[in-house]
Amino acid sequence: MSDRTIDRVAQATPERVARKIRGLSDRAIAWIFISPTIFLLLAINIFPLIWTIQLSFTNYKANRIGREVKDVGLRNYERILTDSDTWLNMQATAHFLFWTIFFQVLIGFTLAWLINKKFKGNDLWTTIIVLPMMLSPAVVGNFWKFLYQPQIGLFNYIVSWFTGKDPSSFEMLGSVTLAPWAIVIVDTWMWTPFVMLICLAGLRSIPDYIYEAAEIDRASKLRQFFTITIPMVLPFLMLAVLFRGIENFKMFDLVVQLTGGGPGSVTELTSINLKREAFEKWRTGYASAYAIILFVTVFGLASIYVKALNKVKQR
């Protein structure tokens, strides 16, 4: 008598169930195992998506259940894409996206390059640098709000120490010109370590013998940097840019905590605007069309991201 677990399970299975399972093919059993996941996927992802697409062609309002729902065709899309306020929100998102990615790549790559040089305390510095990334965006938003306080905030005091300006003479979160930069600074502070880690992985994947060959050919350090380091890290950098681009396109929590979209609507990014349309103005149909526009954009960027990821994997 065998004492293996599989035999014990087989013996413990009631005869009626065992007879049913014996009649099933391997393919059918595989489908039985994955069906709960497929069901959850359909219920949580696919069904809401299809429903949102359907709602985007109507004038449905979620706070007026009994109201007659009219089919408005493409009017919601037309209104969004010809609305100058939505265009301004897109521009605010573009400003945020461009500058955060620019600073994160610049600082992240520099940090990775420095960390890649072997020095004492290398690991400790890496741990310290990646700390901001581990924090919750809500926490980061709240404590940067304190740092930006004109009277007691450390940020204003540091700026005044460098520029000689009175700390209470400027307000980072209350000024129309400074608030867009305030959110860029916080996001850069939080997510530069992520870009640094990706760049570090890229730098560490470059074999030493390539640099040794370049040394033999008497290539200068600058030449090595531009002809070996940059081209070999580029796929990783592209990956970081796409990843941060997709994430920042959907940015909500950090900016809501910091400015709530204000002053006025200078920091009202598309996701904040979408939330206002859906849950403050209750224009569900309009907001659904808005969400579909953002979804298609993110989906398109994600397709490029997957392609870039495959290229990196092939290396």
Place this chain on the structure above:
Amino acid sequence: MSDFLTGLMRLRRGPWEMVATILIALGVFMLMQPFVLWAFTYSFIVTLIGTVMFIIVSHFPE
């Protein structure tokens, strides 16, 4: 350039994915640019065409 065009004619994945990627990037740029409203208006359709094209052409042979 001729390889690229040949790839397009023979329905190869590489060049078609390139075209789709350019359309998506162009659509995203049109969506976020601060210069002309008409580009913003047509950005969605360009991104949508690029995205759908990407899904289709990713099934083309290498």
